[in-house]
Amino acid sequence: MNFLTATRSLYLMRQLSLSLLLILLLTGCPGSDQPTDPNGDDPPTGPVTYQTENAFPNLSFSQPLFLTNAGDGSNRLFVVEQGGTIRVFDNDASTSSMSTFLDISGRLSSGGERGLLGLAFHPNYESNGYFYVNYTDGNGDTMISRFEVSVSNPDQADPSTEDPVLQYDQPYSNHNGGHIAFGPDGYLYIASGDGGSGGDPDNNGQDPSTLLGNILRIDVDGASNGNNYAIPPDNPFVDNNQGYREEVYAYGLRNPWRFSFDSDNGRLFAADVGQNQYEEIDLIESGGNYGWNIMEGAHCYNSDSCDQSGLILPIWEYDHGVGQSITGGYVYRGPSLSGLTGHYIYGDFSSGKIWALDVSDTEDPSNSELIDTDFSISSFGTDADNELYICSFNGNIYKLVEE
Numbered sequence: 001m002n003f004l005t006a007t008r009s010l011y012l013m014r015q016l017s018l019s020l021l022l023i024l025l026l027t028g029c030p031g032s033d034q035p036t037d038p039n040g041d042d043p044p045t046g047p048v049t050y051q052t053e054n055a056f057p058n059l060s061f062s063q064p065l066f067l068t069n070a071g072d073g074s075n076r077l078f079v080v081e082q083g084g085t086i087r088v089f090d091n092d093a094s095t096s097s098m099s100t101f102l103d104i105s106g107r108l109s110s111g112g113e114r115g116l117l118g119l120a121f122h123p124n125y126e127s128n129g130y131f132y133v134n135y136t137d138g139n140g141d142t143m144i145s146r147f148e149v150s151v152s153n154p155d156q157a158d159p160s161t162e163d164p165v166l167q168y169d170q171p172y173s174n175h176n177g178g179h180i181a182f183g184p185d186g187y188l189y190i191a192s193g194d195g196g197s198g199g200d201p202d203n204n205g206q207d208p209s210t211l212l213g214n215i216l217r218i219d220v221d222g223a224s225n226g227n228n229y230a231i232p233p234d235n236p237f238v239d240n241n242q243g244y245r246e247e248v249y250a251y252g253l254r255n256p257w258r259f260s261f262d263s264d265n266g267r268l269f270a271a272d273v274g275q276n277q278y279e280e281i282d283l284i285e286s287g288g289n290y291g292w293n294i295m296e297g298a299h300c301y302n303s304d305s306c307d308q309s310g311l312i313l314p315i316w317e318y319d320h321g322v323g324q325s326i327t328g329g330y331v332y333r334g335p336s337l338s339g340l341t342g343h344y345i346y347g348d349f350s351s352g353k354i355w356a357l358d359v360s361d362t363e364d365p366s367n368s369e370l371i372d373t374d375f376s377i378s379s380f381g382t383d384a385d386n387e388l389y390i391c392s393f394n395g396n397i398y399k400l401v402e403e
Contacts, residue, residue: 048339050370052398055389058096061087064391066119066179067381072126074154077383079397082115084108084135088155091383102147102157108135113196117178118144122220123186125149131157132165132188132220134180141169142176144190146220165220165228166247168211172196175255179328183217184266187232190216191270193255194292199275199302200254205292208237208244208251213292215256215270215284217249236287252290252311258328258379259284262359263386269344269359271328272314275301279326280314281346283362288312315362323348329380331359334387337400345370345388345400347377354390354400370400 066080069091079087084105089098108116118134125131129149137143148161170176175193183189194200194213205213222230237244259270268284278297282290289311293301297317300306318326329346343356352373358366375392382388390398 049403050337050400051403052371052373052375052390053401055397055399056089056093056095058094059089059098059397060395061391061397062395063115063393064378064395064397065115065117066379067389067391067397068119068121069382069384070121070125070131071123071384072121073384075384076155077381077389078119079391080116080119082117083110084116086116086119086133086157099155101155102133102159104133104135104159104162107137107162108143109138109140110136113174113176114140117176118180118191120180120182120188123182132180134178134190136170136176137167140173141167142178142192143167144180163228166190166216166218168192170195170212171202177256179256179258181259181261183261183268185232186219186221187217188220188229189249189259189268190218191256191259192216192253194253200293203293205252205254206289206294208248209242211245211247213251213253214245214248215250215253215259215268216247218247234286249286250284250288250290252288252292252294253282254292254296256328257326260328260330260380262331263333264331264342267331267359269328269331271326271346273325274320277320278317279320279323279348281316281326281328281344281357282312282314283359285312290314315359315365316357316367323351323353325349327377327379330382330386330388332356332386332388334382335385336387337402339402340370340400345380347375347380347390349377352377373398 063082064079065082075091077091085103086101087098088101089095114136116135120132122130132146134144144166146163147157150156150158174196177191177193179191192214194204204210219230219232224230231246237246253272255273256270257273270282270284272280275296280297291311294306298313327347327349331344332340344359347354352375354370356368356370378393379391
């Protein structure tokens with residue numbers, strides 16, 4: 001190579017280097033927006049995976065059925081135990097003590113699908129001290145009552161303040177539903193099963209003249225018609241002439257086991273436990289008929305064909321080869337697991353599996369399994385920051401963490 005050729009090659013190499021430098025300055029270095037490791041290792045690649053950890057390793061519960069917070073800024077958590085007690089403790093992983101907030105074990109029947117099943121704090125709990133429970137009484141019937149917190153001890157309720165709100169008969173011991181929650185509209189929503197047995201022998205699911213097999217909606221701040229509550233004026237069957245109960249918000253459900261409102265947009269999701277073959281997730285709408293016992297999931301029940309007109313099919317279902325008792329959860333809006341934001345997190349009591357359902361498009365949702373546990377998942381719950389917790393019948397409360 002002569003001098004002229006070498007000089008020209010050196011010039012071209014310099015120009016190429018300058019061009020590459022300019023490109024890097026304009027576009028950023030490859031991977032510059034990725035997290036860096038202080039030890040100089042490459043950032044992790046591949047999909048995020050999850051595992052569970054005991055959220056409160058120094059605490060143990062007896063058949064925990066639900067976890068929630070009071071919305072009062074206290075950073076406390078409340079755990080419902082099926083036998084009739086509610087425990088309260090600080091939301092701190094290192095906490096080793098808890099108090100008995102309420103004990104009504106002597107007022108209810110427990111075991112199987114009976115017991116203390118639901119808890120909801122009034123939206124104005126911080127000022128009025130009201131909270132509501134759903135339990136099966138000594139006769140096995142559903143009782144929804146209001147209690148008040150003690151005026152002298154915020155970690156203890158006053159059992160003598162019980163004020164019954166709504167009571168209805170349960171013809172069988174199972175399918176009691178039991179979940180209660182205040183919606184963003186300030187009304188109390190109630191999950192009611194079809195009354196039990198198998199196959200809905202009394203056809204309660206398709207009979208809005210009964211309080212069974214529904215999502216109910218009442219105004220606990222009012223009273224009318226001799227009831228300790230009022231009917232919201234926009235309930236779907238207000239002033240109907242068909243004999244339908246005006247408390248009914250949606251019907252055609254078998255045993256809705258946990259429902260929740262998306263804290264971002266107020267959409268109402270409910271998980272309905274199936275009969276023989278399918279578990280389902282429903283997007284609940286006012287006046288909607290969700291098909292039971294004409295349908296089980298998106299399939300005709302005990303028939304090759306059926307009239308589906310006027311029925312709302314589930315947004316998701318799975319068969320009993322995957323799990324046999326769905327446990328409804330929440331659309332995740334917490335601060336810790338950004339990859340799950342906007343996904344409905346739910347599980348199965350029987351199989352222990354936990355999934356994430358992307359509900360950004362409920363017409364075509366996508367589902368992914370997060371983890372296969374050995375837990376009997378009885379419920380999910382959230383704290384004041386919308387962080388998600390998992391209740392297991394083994395006595396522990398868990399949370400999801402990234403591996």
